[in-house]
Amino acid sequence: MKQSGILQLTLLGATGSIGRSTLDVISRHSDRYKVFALTANTNVDAMEKLCEQWQPEFAVMNDESSATQLGSRLRRKNIRTEVLSGVSGLLQVVEDDAVDCVVAAIVGAAGLVPTLASAKAGKRVLLANKEALVMSGKLFMDAVRDNNALLMPVDSEHNAVFQCMPDSLTAHHTSVKMTNSEAKSGIKRILLTASGGPFRTWSAEQLRDVTPEQAVNHPNWDMGRKISVDSATLMNKGLELIEAYWLFDMDIANIDVVIHPQSVIHSMVSYEDGSVLAQLGNPDMRTPVAHALAWPERIESGVEPLNIFDVAKLDFEQPDLDRFPCLRLCYEAISMGGTASVVLNAANEVAVDAFLESKIGFTDIARLIEQTLNAATITQDVSSLELILEADVTARTITNKCISAMH
Ligand SMILES: NC(=O)c1ccc[n+]([C@@H]2O[C@H](COP(=O)([O-])OP(=O)(O)OC[C@H]3O[C@@H](n4cnc5c(N)ncnc54)[C@H](OP(=O)(O)O)[C@@H]3O)[C@@H](O)[C@H]2O)c1
Incomplete structure (x- = not known):
């Protein structure tokens, strides 16, 4: 965190589901976070509202004509946010020296270039855009390590695994520590949970x-x-399997996919001594977002605490x-x-x-x-x-x- 105590944040994919969850969490902590830049693809209406509310330094529309539209709408309202467009705009707002943290929440391969650039720029990278890591694997993890970036998983399963890892492993940059096989000893398996989706049966x-x-x-x-x-x-679980393989440097044979329809356990880590640690919570992305934003501290996320008596039953199946x-x-x-x-x-x-x-x-x-x-x-x-x-x-x-x- 900066001297001022305020972390400056670029939110890639601000108009999406993860974008909304992130803005909801940071709206509860204006003393800790400031929005530096917001980005989207074509959703001008949503971006106009977000710029009015958050008054970021920059707004980037990947689509050029959407950027032109947004720019003229903001000017009419006297909003001083500078509007940029395309990949060059995305790169500018992740690489800017003023930025401490990049939330990578663009969907799909379109997120690869700016997400990789944020790792190369040594930022705190909150990774939701799993496709970026699936595509670039080693290149991405090397960029994190070589540039002293801090990679925090936002995918609820990987965030849960991170939380179930020993402090000795997660005390520094995740990727660097994960590749340290000595520190990893004691961990036997990762159990990635999956709801099974709407068509499980x-x-x-x-x-x-x-x-x-x-x-x-x-x-x-x-x-x-x-x-x-x-x-x-279940492609999502497969992409997550590949994501876990890179994030935690774990042999794929030691990562199990566990169908768990209630989505209360977000993943587990199994240890040499027979212990299995699990992270539980209501299925709401504001929990992993808040964890990844504040780690190693904990902050309020707006998520209702889990009522374990309401859950009552936890089922597990093979995929x-x-x-x-x-x-x-x-x-x-x-x-x-x-x-x-x-x-x-x-x-x-x-x-x-x-x-x-x-x-x-x-x-x-x-x-x-x-x-x-x-x-x-x-x-x-x-x-x-x-x-x-x-x-x-x-x-x-x-x-x-x-x-x-x-x-
Ligand atoms: N949603 C979840 O609960 C969740 C959980 C775990 C991981 N994730 C991962 O997080 C990422 C985002 O998911 P989401 O559900 O939030 O997606 P979403 O709701 O569809 O939002 C996607 C965001 O990306 C922007 N975008 C789309 N195409 C783009 C392009 N070509 N260039 C630049 N920006 C583009 C969209 O802008 P427009 O609005 O202008 O189209 C929007 O802001 C995905 O990789 C997903 O796998 C999501």
Whole structure:
């Protein structure tokens, strides 16, 4: 924290679900946090309101014409926020020396460049944008370590794992300590919990007829559309598996996915001596956001305390990789290594968009990802951002061709 005691924050993806949760938490702590910059893609109406409320130094719209619109609306209202656009605008507001903390909450691959830049700029990075880490893996973790950034997981499962890790491991920069195998001794397994999504009990036949409206209606969490579909296919859990692999430097064989429909336990860590530590709470993203903002301190988040008597029962099940092949494909992508995770992520993003636009069915999502993984050339060299972005673009072209061939 700065001398003034106020942490300056850039919020990437301010108009989204994680963006809203973050602003709700910081609205309770104006003595600790100041909004330096807010960013979005095209949602000018929401950004106008946020700029009026938060009066940030900068607002960035990724889309240029949205930036022009926002700029003229703010000028009419005499709001002094400077409006920037595109990737250059996003980079400017994460790299600025005045910024202490970047909340990476853009959805999908679009978040990779600014999220990686915030690690390179040595910021406190609150990572919600799991796709960025899935795509860039080692490159991202090296950037965190080499530039003394502090990487705090916001995904509720990874934040829970972080909370269940011994202090000796998390006392400094997460990634640096996680790669210290000596410090890690004692930890046997990570148990990543998953709600199982809205179709946990549905048969393979029923899954074929799932509509976008049904898929975005998650039983426990209120999230953006893309992650809601990912939760329904279990792709979200697969992406989280890859995220945990990089964040905690853990062999994939030692990470279990546990279906836990109540979403009360957000994940667990199992130790050598037989202890299993779990983090529990109501399913509300303001808890991990508040934890990641304030760690090693604790601050109020606005989340109702968990009433353990209301919960009463906790269930656990094995995931079904036949009905939910996206999870299986994530295991396969990890074992392929190199650009496979980039290809998997790109194919998923294209397929989920097509599903949300009712161009393909729910079960086509996994089929398209598999086809793309089979058709793409997987290379092991992922040592630069350029190589990663190239693999992403190529995979998108393949998936789009597969979709065209279906019609
Ligand atoms: N929601 C959750 O509970 C949750 C939990 C754990 C992890 N996460 C992760 O957090 C990230 C955000 O999820 P979300 O649910 O908050 O998504 P969301 O509600 O869809 O919000 C996405 C945000 O990203 C912006 N955006 C979209 N495309 C962009 C682009 N091309 N360039 C720049 N900005 C862009 C959107 O701006 P516009 O509004 O202008 O489109 C919006 O501000 C995802 O990676 C997700 O996996 C979310």
